[in-house]
Amino acid sequence: MPTTASDILVENLIRWGVDVVFGLPGDGINGIMEALRQRQDEIRFVQVRHEEAAAFMACGYAKFTGRLGVCLATSGPGGIHLLNGLYDAKLDGAPVLAITGLQFHDLVHTFTQQDVELDKLFMDACVYNARIMGAAHVANVVNLAIRTALDRRGPVHLTMPVDMQSAPAKHDERSERNVPHHLDTTRPAAPPVAGEADLDRAAAILNAGKRVCILAGRGALHAEGELAETAELLAAPVAKALLGKGALPDQHPHCTGGVGMLGTVPSQKALAECDTLLIVGSSFPYIEFYPEPGKARAIQIDADATRIGLRYPVEVGLAGDATATLNALLPRLHEHGDSSFLNRIQAAVAEWRDELKEQGTSTDSPMKPQVVAYELNRLLADDTIVTTDSGTNTSWAARFLEMRGRMMFSVSGNLASMACGLPYANAAALAFPERPVIALVGDGGLSMLMGELATTAKYKLNVKIVVIKNNSLGQIKWEQMAFLGNPEFGCELQPIDFAAVARACGIKGYAIADAGRCSTVLAEAFAKPGPALIEATVDPDEPPFPPRTTLKQGRNILSALLHGTKDSADIAEHLAAGAARQLV
Numbered sequence: 001m002p003t004t005a006s007d008i009l010v011e012n013l014i015r016w017g018v019d020v021v022f023g024l025p026g027d028g029i030n031g032i033m034e035a036l037r038q039r040q041d042e043i044r045f046v047q048v049r050h051e052e053a054a055a056f057m058a059c060g061y062a063k064f065t066g067r068l069g070v071c072l073a074t075s076g077p078g079g080i081h082l083l084n085g086l087y088d089a090k091l092d093g094a095p096v097l098a099i100t101g102l103q104f105h106d107l108v109h110t111f112t113q114q115d116v117e118l119d120k121l122f123m124d125a126c127v128y129n130a131r132i133m134g135a136a137h138v139a140n141v142v143n144l145a146i147r148t149a150l151d152r153r154g155p156v157h158l159t160m161p162v163d164m165q166s167a168p169a170k171h172d173e174r175s176e177r178n179v180p181h182h183l184d185t186t187r188p189a190a191p192p193v194a195g196e197a198d199l200d201r202a203a204a205i206l207n208a209g210k211r212v213c214i215l216a217g218r219g220a221l222h223a224e225g226e227l228a229e230t231a232e233l234l235a236a237p238v239a240k241a242l243l244g245k246g247a248l249p250d251q252h253p254h255c256t257g258g259v260g261m262l263g264t265v266p267s268q269k270a271l272a273e274c275d276t277l278l279i280v281g282s283s284f285p286y287i288e289f290y291p292e293p294g295k296a297r298a299i300q301i302d303a304d305a306t307r308i309g310l311r312y313p314v315e316v317g318l319a320g321d322a323t324a325t326l327n328a329l330l331p332r333l334h335e336h337g338d339s340s341f342l343n344r345i346q347a348a349v350a351e352w353r354d355e356l357k358e359q360g361t362s363t364d365s366p367m368k369p370q371v372v373a374y375e376l377n378r379l380l381a382d383d384t385i386v387t388t389d390s391g392t393n394t395s396w397a398a399r400f401l402e403m404r405g406r407m408m409f410s411v412s413g414n415l416a417s418m419a420c421g422l423p424y425a426n427a428a429a430l431a432f433p434e435r436p437v438i439a440l441v442g443d444g445g446l447s448m449l450m451g452e453l454a455t456t457a458k459y460k461l462n463v464k465i466v467v468i469k470n471n472s473l474g475q476i477k478w479e480q481m482a483f484l485g486n487p488e489f490g491c492e493l494q495p496i497d498f499a500a501v502a503r504a505c506g507i508k509g510y511a512i513a514d515a516g517r518c519s520t521v522l523a524e525a526f527a528k529p530g531p532a533l534i535e536a537t538v539d540p541d542e543p544p545f546p547p548r549t550t551l552k553q554g555r556n557i558l559s560a561l562l563h564g565t566k567d568s569a570d571i572a573e574h575l576a577a578g579a580a581r582q583l584v
Contacts, residue, residue, distance in 0.1 A: 219281015
């Protein structure tokens with residue numbers, strides 16, 4: 001029988017099936033921590049070293065499991081630190097519950113210590129946001145918050161004054177209208193399938209198309225079979241947004257790889273040349289990579305109806321779950337007899353793979369980052385969970401790490417936040433302790449939340465961290481040069497010995513700087529289960545260019561080189577040898 005408001009909170013979390021909470025203790029949540037301590041055999045508290053990591057872990061946990069991710073932080077600064085991870089959940093549609101403490105209820109807004117009204121602060125970040133007003137209020141708002149997070153696929157927030165957390169439940173009588181036992185923990189049903197007429201119209205457009213292309217995103221992650229069958233019927237290449245990287249195996253004959261800045265030449269070619277576009281569970285934000293408006297007829301499937309037509313004009317929008325909608329659509333589709341468009345794209349895929357192999361087997365010194373990603377890909381088991389950060393390392397992960405078997409992949413998608421890779425990996429390892437987990441991260445992103453190496457070590461997580469070390473904020477460096485024509489500024493990083501830091505945290509640390517030893521060192525680090533970090537020092541002047549570089553970008557780089565970019569001669573040599581041949 002719960003005796004405090006915090007007991008009621010924890011009891012309701014357990015009723016909803018929550019079995020892990022990520023957070024950091026603080027005096028603003030002492031009552032909640034005590035309630036968790038008393039129920040630790042039913043719900044696990046995982047301590048992080050920074051609250052931002054707790055929110056990232058909750059987001060990653062939700063993405064990989066499909067379940068609610070929960071994070072906990074103290075009042076004031078602890079709660080503020082959650083915001084970045086909560087915006088990550090908001091922009092990528094992950095169900096997350098954030099719980100925070102608040103100052104004493106009768107000292108709110110009096111300039112007391114840590115006097116931050118977190119419910120007001122979180123108004124934009126969360127799809128539901130409430131301040132708990134007493135023990136009798138807890139069950140109502142907890143159940144509504146969790147239901148909202150699962151139904152609307154986003155973060156929700158509850159904050160509770162610290163004095164109310166330990167207040168006896170029996171002393172807070174219900175109001176006369178707050179009748180007990182009117183709540184349940186029924187999970188919201190999946191969105192309904194579109195109507196028959198819309199399905200017929202969509203099928204007619206797809207059947208009439210001569211050059212059909214499919215763009216798959218995170219909404220298609222659990223529709224692999226249906227996606228493959230649709231592609232085969234329509235003789236359609238399948239391009240994947242980054243969050244949809246696991247939607248179809250990369251070796252599938254219809255798969256063309258990623259799209260956009262981190263994508264592939266065949267994906268860009270398929271999107272540019274198609275006359276019909278089927279968008280499945282994606283609102284990929286870079287509209288310049290879609291077909292030109294009016295060039296392709298489009299159908300879009302999305303569980304969130306508000307996202308239909310958001311990036312490209314569609315003739316028919318099908319609101320609903322991707323698996324159910326494709327199953328309803330498939331019987332209406334005809335087998336395309338003409339596969340010439342697909343064959344042409346498949347030839348481009350073969351050329352692209354040859355190019356990746358050439359990059360990945362380079363013996364140049366300094367070692368190319370492509371070599372690390374190429375050799376890493378060869379070691380991945382078919383049930384590996386892969387995470388990455390936002391930076392040049394994302395480019396190498398997107399292009400070289402091939403999804404196969406039961407592999408899963410995620411990253412901070414629309415927020416594109418740095419520092420998410422390690423917390424995501426830690427969360428994945430806690431959720432799936434029997435599976436290998438790989439975090440391919442950059443030196444910039446890792447150094448932001450480097451303390452989470454201690455979390456990896458503390459819980460003995462089966463996480464291998466591969467750090468692409470170029471001593472630079474490489475993505476920003478190249479954006480400054482290629483997009484703006486400006487010399488690099490403010491991007492150079494003080495070198496860190498990450499292998500030594502890992503060892504100091506209790507993790508095996510390895511270092512690679514020679515392409516000839518890359519495969520051997522990676523294999524040694526991967527040979528035994530448990531945490532390990534591999535620091536890979538790579539060429540800082542290797543550009544992570546998009547699959548095709550424009551003449552304008554080429555001119556911008558030339559301008560940047562001529563106006564003070566450091567090591568401009570070395571960079572020019574790299575461009576002449578590699579990326580410049582892609583200018584169109």
